[in-house]
Amino acid sequence: MSKERADDKTVLRRHHDMGGLPAGPVDPYGAGAEHDYAPWEKRVDAILRLLADSKRRLITTDELRRGIEELGPGAYDEMSYYERWIASVTNNLIEKGVITVDELGRRMAEVAAAWPAGAETLEGSHSGERKR
Amino acid sequence: MSARFAVGETVKVRAAFPPGHLRTPFFIRGKTGRVTAVLGPYRNPEELAYGRSGEPALPLYRVLFATAELWDDFRGAPQDSTVVDVYENWLERA
Numbered sequence: 001m002s003k004e005r006a007d008d009k010t011v012l013r014r015h016h017d018m019g020g021l022p023a024g025p026v027d028p029y030g031a032g033a034e035h036d037y038a039p040w041e042k043r044v045d046a047i048l049r050l051l052a053d054s055k056r057r058l059i060t061t062d063e064l065r066r067g068i069e070e071l072g073p074g075a076y077d078e079m080s081y082y083e084r085w086i087a088s089v090t091n092n093l094i095e096k097g098v099i100t101v102d103e104l105g106r107r108m109a110e111v112a113a114a115w116p117a118g119a120e121t122l123e124g125s126h127s128g129e130r131k132r
Numbered sequence: 133m134s135a136r137f138a139v140g141e142t143v144k145v146r147a148a149f150p151p152g153h154l155r156t157p158f159f160i161r162g163k164t165g166r167v168t169a170v171l172g173p174y175r176n177p178e179e180l181a182y183g184r185s186g187e188p189a190l191p192l193y194r195v196l197f198a199t200a201e202l203w204d205d206f207r208g209a210p211q212d213s214t215v216v217d218v219y220e221n222w223l224e225r226a
Contacts, residue, residue, distance in 0.1 A: 014151075017157055019157045020202065020203050060180045061179040061180070065153060065177075066152075066153035066181035069153060095183075096183070
């Protein structure tokens with residue numbers, strides 16, 4: 001396959017598979033390059049590790065990645081790292097029947113009603129930390 | 133599990149473009165490289181990604197490519213190389 005044909009096959013390249021494509025300069029010191037993780041991000045990390053541990057084996061790294069890839073180009077570009085993680089974890093757990101769409105929707109409505117100011121207030125109140 | 137390729141062998145990455153989860157990046161498909169290490173058997177991520185066992189495990193190889201052959205517009209040093217870990221099902225004898 002020639003390089004030209006490879007370029008023509010962009011329709012066959014999945015969005016996340018972007019190695020070598022133009023993406024502008026990398027600023028290792030720019031905004032978002034290094035940050036303290038918000039409490040909710042640490043919680044997402046913990047949720048994944050507990051779901052994947054040898055006792056539960058409810059999700060693999062490969063399933064997590066597959067779920068992230070299936071979020072689609074818009075979500076992939078606009079969501080943050082841990083937003084992509086929790087979206088993929090959620091979809092995997094629905095697929096496996098661990099949670100149902102119905103119970104998730106009801107629980108989300110409960111949380112939204114109890115914490116109208118939003119997720120940051122919820123996280124800050126639970127952990128005693130505030131997002132910086 | 134016996135590895136089909138040995139260190140030093142030239143291999144060609146299959147120019148395949150299936151949908152689904154796979155770990156062979158787009159930019160090496162159809163390209164030729166050289167095996168620099170046989171990393172051992174690993175369960176197949178293309179199967180693990182869909183809740184299946186990933187067995188039988190596949191040999192995973194470390195393959196070195198000349199970077200200038202991967203991208204037309206590469207302006208780095210001509211001797212620069214790119215190393216990618218590739219599962220055996222994606223490799224053919226070159």
